[in-house]
Amino acid sequence: MRLGWSVIALIAMVTIVAGIPVVRRMTSPSKEVLFQKGLERVSRGDIVSAREMIRSLHANGAPEMALLVQARVLLAKGFLQPAIDSLEDVEGGADIVKMKLLVQGEAAYRMGQHSETEAALIEVLAIDSQCVDAHRLLAASYYDIGAVHAAIHHLTQTAQLSPRDPRPHRLLALIHKDYELFDEAIPLYKESLRRGPDQPDRDDLLFEMASCQVKMRQPREALNTLAMGRDGIHENVLRAECQLGLGDIEEARTLIVKVTKNEADNLDAMVLLGTILLEDGDATGAAEVLLRASTKYPKDYLCHFKLAQAFTKMERLDDARQEREIAEQIRTLRKEFAELHQVAWDNPEDPKVRLRLAALAAELLRPDLEQVWLHAAAAVGEIVFQPQP
Amino acid sequence: MNKMNSCDGRERALLWLRHSGLVVAILLCACRRDREPIVTSAEDSLASDAITDVNESIAFVERSKELGVVATYRNGEEQNHCTLLESLGGGVGWFDFDRDGWLDLVTAGGGIISQENQITGLSCALFQNRSGQAFQNVFQQAGFHAESLYSHGIAIGDFDNDGFPDLIVTGYGVPQLWHNAGDGTLILAAGLGSGIDDRWSSSAGWADLNGDGNLDLYLARYVNWSFENHPFCQDSKAARDICPPRSFEGLPDSVYFSNGSGSFRDVSAEIGLRTDGKGLGVLLADVDLDGDVDAYVANDTTDNFLYFNDGRGSLEEGGLLSGVALDDNGIPNGSMGIDLCDFNRDGLPDIWVTNYEREYFAIYRNEGRGQFLHVSRRYGITDLGGLFVGFGTVCEDFNTDGFTDIVVANGHVIKFPDASPRMQLPLYLRFNGERFQREQAANGSYFDTVHEGRGAAAGDYDGDGDIDLAVSHLNAPVAVLENRFIAKNHSILVELIGTSSNRDAVGARVDLFQDSGPPMSRQIVGGGSYLSHSDRRLNFTLPDTIEMADDAKPFSDLARSLRLTVQWPSGTNQTLTVPSTNRFIRIVEPLASDAQGLQRGRQP
Numbered sequence: 002m003r004l005g006w007s008v009i010a011l012i013a014m015v016t017i018v019a020g021i022p023v024v025r026r027m028t029s030p031s032k033e034v035l036f037q038k039g040l041e042r043v044s045r046g047d048i049v050s051a052r053e054m055i056r057s058l059h060a061n062g063a064p065e066m067a068l069l070v071q072a073r074v075l076l077a078k079g080f081l082q083p084a085i086d087s088l089e090d091v092e093g094g095a096d097i098v099k100m101k102l103l104v105q106g107e108a109a110y111r112m113g114q115h116s117e118t119e120a121a122l123i124e125v126l127a128i129d130s131q132c133v134d135a136h137r138l139l140a141a142s143y144y145d146i147g148a149v150h151a152a153i154h155h156l157t158q159t160a161q162l163s164p165r166d167p168r169p170h171r172l173l174a175l176i177h178k179d180y181e182l183f184d185e186a187i188p189l190y191k192e193s194l195r196r197g198p199d200q201p202d203r204d205d206l207l208f209e210m211a212s213c214q215v216k217m218r219q220p221r222e223a224l225n226t227l228a229m230g231r232d233g234i235h236e237n238v239l240r241a242e243c244q245l246g247l248g249d250i251e252e253a254r255t256l257i258v259k260v261t262k263n264e265a266d267n268l269d270a271m272v273l274l275g276t277i278l279l280e281d282g283d284a285t286g287a288a289e290v291l292l293r294a295s296t297k298y299p300k301d302y303l304c305h306f307k308l309a310q311a312f313t314k315m316e317r318l319d320d321a322r323q324e325r326e327i328a329e330q331i332r333t334l335r336k337e338f339a340e341l342h343q344v345a346w347d348n349p350e351d352p353k354v355r356l357r358l359a360a361l362a363a364e365l366l367r368p369d370l371e372q373v374w375l376h377a378a379a380a381v382g383e384i385v386f387q388p389q390p
Numbered sequence: 391m392n393k394m395n396s397c398d399g400r401e402r403a404l405l406w407l408r409h410s411g412l413v414v415a416i417l418l419c420a421c422r423r424d425r426e427p428i429v430t431s432a433e434d435s436l437a438s439d440a441i442t443d444v445n446e447s448i449a450f451v452e453r454s455k456e457l458g459v460v461a462t463y464r465n466g467e468e469q470n471h472c473t474l475l476e477s478l479g480g481g482v483g484w485f486d487f488d489r490d491g492w493l494d495l496v497t498a499g500g501g502i503i504s505q506e507n508q509i510t511g512l513s514c515a516l517f518q519n520r521s522g523q524a525f526q527n528v529f530q531q532a533g534f535h536a537e538s539l540y541s542h543g544i545a546i547g548d549f550d551n552d553g554f555p556d557l558i559v560t561g562y563g564v565p566q567l568w569h570n571a572g573d574g575t576l577i578l579a580a581g582l583g584s585g586i587d588d589r590w591s592s593s594a595g596w597a598d599l600n601g602d603g604n605l606d607l608y609l610a611r612y613v614n615w616s617f618e619n620h621p622f623c624q625d626s627k628a629a630r631d632i633c634p635p636r637s638f639e640g641l642p643d644s645v646y647f648s649n650g651s652g653s654f655r656d657v658s659a660e661i662g663l664r665t666d667g668k669g670l671g672v673l674l675a676d677v678d679l680d681g682d683v684d685a686y687v688a689n690d691t692t693d694n695f696l697y698f699n700d701g702r703g704s705l706e707e708g709g710l711l712s713g714v715a716l717d718d719n720g721i722p723n724g725s726m727g728i729d730l731c732d733f734n735r736d737g738l739p740d741i742w743v744t745n746y747e748r749e750y751f752a753i754y755r756n757e758g759r760g761q762f763l764h765v766s767r768r769y770g771i772t773d774l775g776g777l778f779v780g781f782g783t784v785c786e787d788f789n790t791d792g793f794t795d796i797v798v799a800n801g802h803v804i805k806f807p808d809a810s811p812r813m814q815l816p817l818y819l820r821f822n823g824e825r826f827q828r829e830q831a832a833n834g835s836y837f838d839t840v841h842e843g844r845g846a847a848a849g850d851y852d853g854d855g856d857i858d859l860a861v862s863h864l865n866a867p868v869a870v871l872e873n874r875f876i877a878k879n880h881s882i883l884v885e886l887i888g889t890s891s892n893r894d895a896v897g898a899r900v901d902l903f904q905d906s907g908p909p910m911s912r913q914i915v916g917g918g919s920y921l922s923h924s925d926r927r928l929n930f931t932l933p934d935t936i937e938m939a940d941d942a943k944p945f946s947d948l949a950r951s952l953r954l955t956v957q958w959p960s961g962t963n964q965t966l967t968v969p970s971t972n973r974f975i976r977i978v979e980p981l982a983s984d985a986q987g988l989q990r991g992r993q994p
Contacts, residue, residue: 218748218773245767246772306716313761
């Protein structure tokens with residue numbers, strides 16, 4: 002009897018030991034799952050877990066997938082060229098090639114290499130025209146070089162393929178806003194808000210949308226929009242502008258005072274206050290505010306334009322003439338700057354126009370824009386450009 | 391007529407397209423997607439509360455059909471050439487052509503454009519007023535065959551000082567100068583200047599610019615469009631549409647001085663005109679009150695011009711200097727219609743300008759010494775609700791409440807606009823002493839109906855003492871709008887007849903003084919509105935009771951204390967006591983020895 006139980010126990014043990022690999026094989030994830038998990042870990046920033054997945058993929062005989070996840074890790078850590086290089090020898094089916102090109106496209110985009118980005122991602126779309134990430138990256142790349150037509154096309158595709166993603170509409174709205182197509186921008190903002198009511202930069206979106214409504218002569222609607230967002234300095238300046246638009250000068254004045262208490266040198270607030278004082282007939286007060294503004298922001302056109310008016314009213318005619326001349330110089334620069342945007346839009350591969358835009362941005366004391374256009378020029382042409390840190 | 395047409399390269403004041411790093415933040419950042427979508431509460435709507443809720447609606451009645459005014463401006467759009475030519479439209483003009491005391495009406499006819507790009511004019515109409523009860527088109531009898539010109543504008547002036555008002559018809563081709571023979575006919579006069587100048591002309595204005603007692607002509611010219619310069623433009627949905635004005639070069643305006651005998655010489659090159667405008671509206675008036683006539687020009691997408699006159703016809707452009715070239719953001723607007731009005735009753739003439747849809751209509755408040763300030767926001771002009779492309783415009787006290795009201799004819803310039811419709815509501819803006827308010831129109835009335843409005847002109851065609859209107863539309867009949875506001879107050883209609891000055895007395899200033907307070911000031915202007923001509927007589931309305939320092943007295947008691955002063959273009963000043971109220975007063979410029987010069991006119 003004892004012997005019998007012993008035999009049974011032995012058989013059971015042997016069965017269990019022998020069955021472990023089988024069970025393990027039956028319960029361990031497939032390489033596809035490991036691959037997805039790996040990508041997920043990378044996107045979560047969990048590099049340690051991602052590396053485990055890489056090891057598992059190698060162990061499971063999926064070296065290409067392992068390399069793809071590894072390339073994603075490199076990408077996440079900012080090793081862009083190594084990410085591209087690591088995939089040099091990766092081959093496989095359409096899915097593998099697509100993933101490889103996506104990584105390479107993203108790396109190239111982040112290195113500011115527009116042509117390489119474009120080449121890789123167009124190839125991705127040839128494999129899978131519905132690849133939302135390719136459309137998204139292409140939109141970003143085209144936007145960066147000022148090829149806005151193409152950017153809009155890919156943003157629209159992204160929006161269609163990703164119906165709950167609020168980001169494409171946000172950028173579409175921003176593009177339309179920048180090109181003063183405010184009427185088209187407003188519904189795009191609304192759609193973005195509908196898709197992502199709690200998107201991270203909701204307050205910025207509301208501010209941008211309210212700015213468009215102000216431009217569309219909808220001060221009441223703008224105030225409603227602002228009421229849904231934060232009570233910040235820029236918002237209060239815009240509220241003041243709305244109140245001016247509604248003819249409530251005192252409310253506008255109150256808001257401006259509130260703004261300047263927190264930020265004495267706020268340009269828009271100073272210009273608005275100068276405007277109100279000028280209309281009040283207080284040219285001296287207006288000149289004082291506007292002079293302070295123009296000293297702080299020497300390339301602001303409106304400051305000099307209004308200051309010239311204040312000086313004229315005060316009969317300081319030489320000062321007025323000087324301010325008017327400065328305003329006209331800035332106006333000329335701004336006009337060229339605005340017109341060249343159109344040229345850049347229509348000529349997506351032209352580095353010269355982008356360099357000129359960068360030079361104009363520098364003249365207008367906008368180093369941030371100068372950098373962006375220098376990047377754009379470098380991305381589309383053979384221009385050696387050392388980005389500033 | 392500033393058309394965006396998707397993106398037309400127009401000046402973008404604050405176009406900082408490149409949002410450094412923003413694209414990455416927007417497009418590539420992680421974004422929570424686990425919330426249910428909601429609809430934002432900021433819905434599109436017209437700011438209906440911008441429309442005042444006073445009980446009084448706009449008391450104008452459209453009467454063109456019953457009066458027999460049947461005229462339609464045609465722009466020739468049927469062949470779908472999408473030419474810029476089609477967008478300007480035509481004007482209307484009130485004038486007593488036969489001097490029977492009743493205002494007659496002239497309307498531009500426009501033209502047609504064939505499939506083979508042939509541009510042909512259509513007849514203008516001349517409606518003779520039959521005692522305010524009916525009109526008859528007498529263009530045939532009058533010999534007013536203007537059909538060789540694709541016409542736009544009408545400007546009326548007695549350029550030969552013979553007492554019969556003459557006119558010029560502007561358009562795409564050689565403008566036509568019509569001499570009123572005084573026998574019920576109009577005769578096509580010799581051309582302006584020595585050569586043939588067929589450059590595209592829009593609005594025109596008559597005034598004595600060089601102080602010789604004869605009317606000179608300011609002719610605004612638009613752009614260098616032709617079928618040889620006809621680019622393909624499309625809207626945001628890729629349909630072909632009319633190109634924006636920025637696609638073309640502006641044409642320099644022209645000034646013609648009268649030789650005194652009904653002929654003219656072109657002095658454009660001599661007097662200091664700028665050559666970079668795209669002129670659509672002209673206003674000739676003494677804006678700096680120095681006794682001569684200045685010229686304000688509304689340009690489309692470029693700076694508006696203000697030419698200060700030195701009194702001898704030499705013009706110095708100072709629009710930027712004086713604050714009327716740009717809007718309050720320092721941006722040139724697409725400006726079309728103009729009028730002069732002292733809306734704030736400070737005795738200084740202000741300038742009113744209608745603009746393109748995303749731009750404010752502009753009130754340039756006269757600050758004195760030739761300085762102006764754009765104050766549209768302060769006076770409610772930025773709170774009208776909706777977007778408008780404004781054309782013909784008239785400032786008048788239509789409802790006789792003592793304050794200046796403003797009428798604007800609106801309509802889009804392109805075929806497939808995005809931001810606002812092609813056909814738009816006209817506007818009636820009532821000034822309440824502090825702000826302009828958009829008035830509510832009665833259901834189904836003219837002001838409650840959308841139109842493609844263009845020219846507009848004011849005149850008391852029925853002789854009942856209030857100001858009526860005529861409005862031209864694109865491819866739709868001209869409207870004659872009878873003023874049916876119940877007169878609240880007393881009105882005085884003043885006609886001036888120059889003797890030493892030009893007979894039309896353009897440039898004369900009339901001030902109506904009460905015992906206290908500032909005077910009511912009016913000027914007889916040249917040009918104004920858009921492509922159109924309003925009756926030259928000046929309308930004053932006074933409150934039923936005038937607030938005095940210590941009490942309020944009935945107007946009739948005060949009438950005797952009202953004084954009119956006239957500053958004639960010749961430099962003669964004249965002071966008169968108003969004989970009674972609700973009067974039509976004709977004042978003839980006195981000779982130096984004549985102190986009175988007042989004639990009692992009859993109410994027509």
